[in-house]
Amino acid sequence: GALVYQYPRRTICKSGTSMRMECQAVGFQATSVAWYRQSPQKTFELIALSTVNSAIKYEQNFTQEKFPISHPNLSFSSMTVLNAYLEDRGLYLCGARSGYEQYFGPGTRLTVL
Amino acid sequence: QQQVRQSPQSLTVWEGETAILNCSYEDSTFNYFPWYQQFPGEGPALLISISSVSDKKEDGRFTIFFNKREKKLSLHITDSQPGDSATYFCAASGQGGSAKLIFGEGTKLTVSS
Numbered sequence: 001g002a003l004v005y006q007y008p009r010r011t012i013c014k015s016g017t018s019m020r021m022e023c024q025a026v027g028f029q030a031t032s033v034a035w036y037r038q039s040p041q042k043t044f045e046l047i048a049l050s051t052v053n054s055a056i057k058y059e060q061n062f063t064q065e066k067f068p069i070s071h072p073n074l075s076f077s078s079m080t081v082l083n084a085y086l087e088d089r090g091l092y093l094c095g096a097r098s099g100y101e102q103y104f105g106p107g108t109r110l111t112v113l
Numbered sequence: 114q115q116q117v118r119q120s121p122q123s124l125t126v127w128e129g130e131t132a133i134l135n136c137s138y139e140d141s142t143f144n145y146f147p148w149y150q151q152f153p154g155e156g157p158a159l160l161i162s163i164s165s166v167s168d169k170k171e172d173g174r175f176t177i178f179f180n181k182r183e184k185k186l187s188l189h190i191t192d193s194q195p196g197d198s199a200t201y202f203c204a205a206s207g208q209g210g211s212a213k214l215i216f217g218e219g220t221k222l223t224v225s226s
Contacts, residue, residue, distance in 0.1 A: 043218045
């Protein structure tokens with residue numbers, strides 16, 4: 001079956017520092033990978049969408065300078081939150097898509113102190 | 114502007130009853146509508162989905178009813194069980210497997226025994 005792994009599951013970082021999170025699709029070829037942030041106030045915010053053979057597209061309010069993403073192959077993607085502050089707290093979800101269906105990992109919960 | 118809306122925000126039903134969760138959307142180009150189930154501390158899991166060419170999709174106790182003219186859909190959970198208690202998200206996307214998913218704000222379902 002289609003599985004998406006994310007690690008770490010949770011992380012704590014000091015304000016102003018950076019942290020990297022990873023996503024791996026297992027059991028299927030992901031034609032696109034989307035990174036979301038889920039918070040109680042804003043449900044699912046799409047950060048960026050990475051599609052095979054296309055550049056990574058960032059949504060409004062999210063930039064490559066703040067959330068650089070690496071997507072070297074169909075199965076693996078990583079994203080870094082640079083210079084994290086309190087407003088960056090939340091559950092970061094990776095969604096890997098095969099055809100129309102998008103499968104999510106368990107998320108990386110980021111706490112910023 | 115919220116492109117996908119869900120109601121109610123929260124819903125409580127008794128075990129064995131049918132829970133009805135509603136969703137509406139704005140963009141007439143949306144043609145794929147998945148529902149996700151999310152338990153606390155976990156990522157959203159794809160539950161059931163429907164394309165705009167169908168008006169009904171059934172999978173066990175879960176059924177989607179879709180009304181393209183009114184841009185509305187609903188998820189019916191028959192014979193609700195306490196284990197169905199979770200937050201349910203309606204989502205929508207447009208043409209192509211790489212199109213981004215737009216999520217509603219979720220309905221928190223509680224099934225009481």
